[in-house]
Each structure stands twice: as C-alpha cells, then as structure tokens.
Amino acid sequence: xxxxxxxxxxxxxxxxxxxxxxxxxxxxxxxxxxxxxxxxxxxxxxxxxxxxxxxxxxxxxxxxxxxxxxxxxxxxxxxxxxxxxxxxxxxxxxxxxxxxxxxxxxxxxxxxxxxxxxxxxxxxxxxxxxxxxxxxxxxxxxxxxxxxxxxxxxxxxxxxxxxxxxxxxxxxxxxxxxxxxxxxxxxxxxxxxxxxxxxxxxxxxxxxxxxxxxxxxxxxxxxxxxxxxxxxxxxxxxxxxxxxxxxxxxxxxxxxxxxxxxxxxxxxxxxxxxxxxxxxxxxxxxxxxxxxxxxxxxxxxxxxxxxxxxxxxxxxxxxxxxxxxxxxxxxxxxxxxxxxxxxxxxxxxxx
Amino acid sequence: xxxxxxxxxxxxxxxxxxxxxxxxxxxxxxxxxxxxxxxxxxxxxxxxxxxxxxxxxxxxxxxxxxxxxxxxxxxxxxxxxxxxxxxxxxxxxxxxxxxxxxxxxxxxxxxxxxxxxxxxxxxxxxxxxxxxxxxxxxxxxxxxxxxxxxxxxxxxxxxxxxxxxxxxxxxxxxxxxxxxxxxxxxxxxxxxxxxxxxxxxxxxxxxxxxxxxxxxxxxxxxxxxxxxxxxxxxxxxxxxxxxxxxxxxxxxxxxxxxxxxxxxxxxxxxxxxxxxxxxxxxxxxxxxxxxxxxxxxxxxxxxxxxxxxxxxxxxx
Numbered sequence: 001x002x003x004x005x006x007x008x009x010x011x012x013x014x015x016x017x018x019x020x021x022x023x024x025x026x027x028x029x030x031x032x033x034x035x036x037x038x039x040x041x042x043x044x045x046x047x048x049x050x051x052x053x054x055x056x057x058x059x060x061x062x063x064x065x066x067x068x069x070x071x072x073x074x075x076x077x078x079x080x081x082x083x084x085x086x087x088x089x090x091x092x093x094x095x096x097x098x099x100x101x102x103x104x105x106x107x108x109x110x111x112x113x114x115x116x117x118x119x120x121x122x123x124x125x126x127x128x129x130x131x132x133x134x135x136x137x138x139x140x141x142x143x144x145x146x147x148x149x150x151x152x153x154x155x156x157x158x159x160x161x162x163x164x165x166x167x168x169x170x171x172x173x174x175x176x177x178x179x180x181x182x183x184x185x186x187x188x189x190x191x192x193x194x195x196x197x198x199x200x201x202x203x204x205x206x207x208x209x210x211x212x213x214x215x216x217x218x219x220x221x222x223x224x225x226x227x228x229x230x231x232x233x234x235x236x237x238x239x240x241x242x243x244x245x246x247x248x249x250x251x252x253x254x255x256x257x258x259x260x261x262x263x264x265x266x267x268x269x270x271x272x273x274x275x276x277x278x279x280x281x282x283x284x285x286x287x288x289x290x291x292x293x294x295x296x297x298x299x300x301x302x303x304x305x306x307x308x309x310x311x312x313x314x315x316x317x318x319x320x321x322x323x324x325x326x327x328x329x330x331x332x333x334x335x336x337x338x339x340x341x342x343x344x345x346x347x348x349x350x351x
Numbered sequence: 352x353x354x355x356x357x358x359x360x361x362x363x364x365x366x367x368x369x370x371x372x373x374x375x376x377x378x379x380x381x382x383x384x385x386x387x388x389x390x391x392x393x394x395x396x397x398x399x400x401x402x403x404x405x406x407x408x409x410x411x412x413x414x415x416x417x418x419x420x421x422x423x424x425x426x427x428x429x430x431x432x433x434x435x436x437x438x439x440x441x442x443x444x445x446x447x448x449x450x451x452x453x454x455x456x457x458x459x460x461x462x463x464x465x466x467x468x469x470x471x472x473x474x475x476x477x478x479x480x481x482x483x484x485x486x487x488x489x490x491x492x493x494x495x496x497x498x499x500x501x502x503x504x505x506x507x508x509x510x511x512x513x514x515x516x517x518x519x520x521x522x523x524x525x526x527x528x529x530x531x532x533x534x535x536x537x538x539x540x541x542x543x544x545x546x547x548x549x550x551x552x553x554x555x556x557x558x559x560x561x562x563x564x565x566x567x568x569x570x571x572x573x574x575x576x577x578x579x580x581x582x583x584x585x586x587x588x589x590x591x592x593x594x595x596x597x598x599x600x601x602x603x604x605x606x607x608x609x610x611x612x613x614x615x616x617x618x619x620x621x622x623x624x625x626x627x628x629x630x631x632x633x634x635x636x637x638x639x640x641x642x643x644x645x646x647x648x649x650x651x652x653x654x655x656x657x658x659x660x661x662x663x664x665x666x667x
Contacts, residue, residue: 038595038597039595039598039601040598066630067603067630071597071627074626074627075596076597078626130614130615186459186461186462189459189460194614194615197557197559197561202559204559204593204595204596205560207626208626316597319592320598321584321592321595321598322585322586322587323560324593
C-alpha cells in the first residue's frame with residue numbers, strides 16, 4: 001500500500017497509513033513550530049522542557065521565568081490549539097460542502113454564515129461593546145440564523161432544496177445580511193474599527209476561554225462530517241443514482257449543512273472571518289491524495305489544522321514583533337500554493 | 352463678546368473631562384482649568400479682528416466668515432477654544448466637545464459630499480481629510496475650503512490653530528492659545544526628573560493590541576515626557592503596528608496606557624484578566640493608565656490634558 005496514497009492513478013477509497021502518517025507528522029511539526037517560535041525568542045530546549053514538565057511523572061525545571069512560562073502556556077499553546085480547531089473545522093466544512101453541493105467553489109461561507117456572523121457581531125459590538133462575551137454568542141446566533149434562513153428560502157423557492165437553489169438562496173441571504181450590517185455600521189460609525197478588526201480575524205489575542213467556547217462545536221461538527229464521508233461519495237455520482245441506492249440527497253445535505261454550520265459559526269464567532277482554508281485545503285488534499293471523500297475529509301481535518309497553525313505562525317513572525325492579519329497570510333500563501341498544486345496535479349475536479 | 356455672556360455650553364463646568372485617575376494633582380488640575388478657560392473665554396476680543404481677505408494655506412477667504420462648517424472633532428475643539436463658536440453652523444458627528452458642539456447640526460464624516468456640505472451655505476469649510484475632490488468641488492462652488500490634515504508634530508498643531516485663527520478672524524485668540532499650550536507643555540517637560548532610566552510604556556489603541564510608535568503624533572508627544580515606547584522596536588513602517596501579545600509580556604513595560612477605554616470598554620481590570628497579563632509589573636503595580644480615547648485621538652487644545660494625565664500617572 002506504500003505510496004498508493006500519493007498515486008493519482010489508483011482510485012483510492014480509504015486513507016492509506018502513509019498518507020495519514022504524513023498528515024499527522026505535518027500537523028505535529030506545525031504544532032511544535034507554533035510552540036517553539038514566536039515574537040519572543042525563547043530557547044527551544046527550555047520550551048520543550050517546560051512542556052515536558054507538565055506531563056505526568058515528569059518533573060523538569062525548564063529555567064523559564066514566570067513571564068516566559070506564561071508566554072508558552074497562556075499565549076502560544078491556546079493560540080496553536082485554537083488555530084488547529086478553526087483550521088480543522090473550516091477545512092472539513094469546506095470539503096463537505098464541495099461534496100454535498102458538488103461544486104468546486106463551495107466553501108464554508110457558501111450559505112451565508114459569514115454574513116450572518118458579521119451582522120451578529122456588528123449588532124453585538126454596537127449595542128454592548130466589543131469587550132463583551134456576548135459578541136461571540138450573537139455572532140454565532142447570526143451565523144446560524146442566516147443559514148436557517150437560506151435553508152427556508154431554498155425550500156420556498158422550490159426545487160426541493162436542491163443544491164443550486166440553496167446556493168442561490170445563500171447568495172440572496174448573504175447580500176441582505178451584508179446590507180443590513182453596512183447600514184448598522186453607517187449608523188454607528190464610531191465602531192467601524194472594532195467591527196473591522198473583528199472581521200479581519202483575531203487569533204492574536206485569544207486564550208483558553210476561546211478554546212473552551214469553540215471546542216464542543218468543532219468536535220461535534222468534525223465528527224458528524226467525518227461520519228458522512230461515505231455518503232458524500234455516494235452523492236458524488238449524482239442525486240438520482242444516490243436515490244436508487246437508498247440515499248436521500250436532501251437528507252444528507254440537511255445533516256451536512258447543519259453540522260458544518262455549527263462548526264463554522266463557532267469558528268467565525270471566536271476567530272473572525274478567516275478565508276481560503278475551507279476552499280483550498282480540500283482541493284489540495286484531493287489533488288495530492290485522491291478524490292474519495294473517505295480520503296478527503298480526514299486528511300482535510302488534519303491538513304486544515306496544520307495549515308492554519310502554520311499560517312498563524314507566519315502571522316506572528318513575518319513582521320515580528322508586529323502582527324499581520326491571519327487572513328492575509330492564508331490568502332497570500334494559500335493562493336500561489338494552490339496554483340502550483342493545481343498545475344502539477346493530473347486529477348481534474350470530480351469523482 | 353464677553354465670556355460670561357456666552358450661552359451656557361462653554362462654561363467651565365462642562366469642561367466635563369473624563370480623567371479616570373481623578374486625583375487632585377496640581378498638574379492635571381492646572382492643565383484642566385487652563386483648557387476649560389481656553390474653551391470658555393477664547394472669545395474675549397470682538398469678532399472680526401482679523402484682516403480680510405486672508406490667504407491661509409493657499410486658500411483665499413474673501414471676508415470674515417459667518418457660516419463655518421467643521422468636519423473634524425479636533426478642529427471643532429480648536430474653533431471653540433479660539434472663540435469662533437458663534438460662526439459654526441455645522442460639525443461632524445464626532446464633534447462633541449465642548450458639550451455645545453454636540454448640539455450643532457451634524458454632517459456625516461463618513462459620507463462627506465459636496466452637496467451635503469454646501470447645503471449649509473457655508474462661507475468657510477474646514478476638513479481634516481479629503482475623501483476625494485471634496486475640496487475641489489467646494490472651491491468650484493466658490494466656498495473657501497481649508498484642508499488641515501492630521502498633524503505629525505505639536506508644531507503642526509500650533510500651525511493649524513494659527514491657520515484657523517486667521518481664517519475665522521480670531522488671530523489674537525489663536526496665538527494666545529498657542530502660547531498657553533506651549534508654556535504648559537514646556538512646564539510639563541521641565542518637570543520630568545532627569546537621571547533615572549526612562550520609564551517604558553505600551554500604548555494601546557484597541558484590544559487587538561494595535562499600538563503606536565514614537566514616530567506618530569501621540570508617540571512624539573509622549574516622548575516629551577522622557578518615556579520610552581516599547582512599540583518602537585516593532586515599527587512596521589506605518590507607525591501603528593499590531594503587537595504580538597507575547598512581545599508585550601516579554602517587554603514588561605513600566606506603564607500601560609489605554610486609549611481604548613471608551614471605544615472598547617477596556618480598563619485596568621480587563622487588562623489584568625487577559626491571558627498571561629496578570630504577571631506584568633504594570634498590572635501588578637497598578638500602573639495601568641486609563642485614558643479618554645477622545646482626548647487621546649484628537650489634536651485640539653486638549654493634547655495638553657493628555658500630556659498632563661500621563662505625566663501625573665508617571666511622575667506623581
């Protein structure tokens with residue numbers, strides 16, 4: 001089986017141990033890099049000792065000062081964990097959307113999540129201020145409301161919530177929510193900067209609180225999406241064909257959209273709008289490892305986590321000790337990388 | 352017109368300034384009373400003492416302007432302080448100091464258009480930035496328009512005050528204000544104890560750790576007090592870098608100056624609650640200074656107050 005995971009000629013139906021191993025090693029490397037490198041130069045040996053010290057039955061004096069220890073435990077670790085969770089959730093949601101809508105341009109924000117969260121966050125910031133813990137909650141609510149509205153509209157519009165109808169409903173809902181957000185922002189121009197910095201993504205100032213907020217949604221979302229990987233393969237052959245196999249496309253779509261929305265809304269609520277991960281990571285996985293969703297989904301989860309951890313590492317080191325918005329990094333690195341993979345890959349879009 | 356007969360708004364009582372670290376330190380008190388006085392009694396001299404037509408920064412103002420539009424809060428504060436309040440017919444929505452300014456008819460600073468401004472039939476318009484052809488458009492309508500961009504130094508501020516004095520016919524009040532401000536700044540600077548190592552500070556513009564360097568207007572102002580800015584090492588060319596939280600922790604500044612108390616609800620308490628920040632000496636030692644965002648952002652007469660508040664916190 002060795003090498004099969006990277007061989008584009010062989011149809012692959014499940015993740016080979018090699019591909020899985022490579023993905024895990026990349027993720028582990030990204031996490032370690034994220035912990036060892038930062039705006040402040042801490043000796044890698046000491047950071048590793050500090051980490052090992054917390055393991056059970058291990059006691060090592062790392063020699064880090066209280067502040068340096070806080071940098072590792074209160075700043076770098078939660079940031080790496082959160083980047084990993086957000087990346088994994090967005091990539092899984094993107095992969096699942098691409099499958100369930102059979103559309104290569106689908107990303108987690110397809111059905112209005114971003115616009116809904118943006119409106120929710122704006123209303124929250126305008127009414128209670130950006131420091132309030134209410135903001136992530138209303139952003140989450142806005143995101144879920146937007147997708148629910150998209151779904152309802154898709155049903156009303158007929159076509160039995162077919163993929164294309166839903167996408168168009170999503171466009172309408174996103175446009176409407178964005179318009180309302182712009183209007184609210186205009187009425188409260190003094191909060192523009194806060195709204196803007198929220199929209200740009202904000203992994204820079206997160207701590208364990210945010211990790212705790214997102215973790216349940218991220219885990220539920222990713223697990224549910226992973227459980228649907230086989231059904232997504234069935235859907236890939238076409239809705240009617242799927243129906244003859246006893247798979248209801250609209251039912252799968254509902255579950256996938258619900259799970260993806262839960263995760264994406266959580267990710268956006270704590271991390272802001274981070275683009276590109278959900279679109280590009282599944283494609284890169286598809287081009288490198290195979291087109292079955294049984295391969296794409298698990299590898300997207302790992303790859304998305306690794307990608308965003310590395311992107312965040314870039315965000316805090318490129319101009320260190322200044323920060324660069326993470327969305328800039330994901331697009332700046334993801335775009336060209338995607339182009340290279342696309343060019344060298346022999347596999348086109350499709351099952 | 353005489354100061355006591357001015358309509359209520361600019362009386363010293365509504366010098367309503369939010370100094371959170373309200374301590375009766377003589378410095379602040381002095382600076383505040385001075386600002387309040389300047390705001391209230393700028394108009395001692397009779398209007399129209401200037402000479403017209405006046406040429407100010409390339410703009411020709413044919414006669415004493417009676418309908419002035421100010422599209423920036425800083426310029427509004429200056430206009431009040433030099434006794435041009437009577438001439439103001441409209442300000443932008445951020446102009447809220449002194450309190451009377453909030454009651455003037457409002458322009459939307461984010462949607463400044465030639466028509467919206469011209470609707471007030473102004474004979475002088477003061478802008479701090481041009482969203483695009485606004486100055487040209489107003490000039491084409493025969494409305495003299497001054498463009499006074501955000502300053503880089505205190506000297507620029509004095510220049511703008513003098514320019515506004517000349518343009519509105521209050522040159523004497525303007526130069527008096529400049530003299531008083533300069534004297535106050537000099538006094539604050541002279542009171543800085545020499546010898547010891549310069550205290551370091553972190554200046555916060557928003558909770559995502561946007562800061563500013565000594566190269567900016569406010570940074571340059573604080574340098575007068577002999578303070579060292581931790582963001583200088585992080586300058587990304589803009590003067591307003593977003594700092595990495597771990598950098599702030601490692602730098603462990605002596606003082607944390609919060610200019611995001613109004614906009615973003617930050618306080619010594621919220622700063623202490625941030626992950627890892629509790630270990631900072633500024634937090635543990637109660638050296639987190641809560642500034643008034645508005646005072647910290649504007650370049651009007653109250654820059655003296657900003658300096659005084661920081662000087663009091665650092666060298667009390």
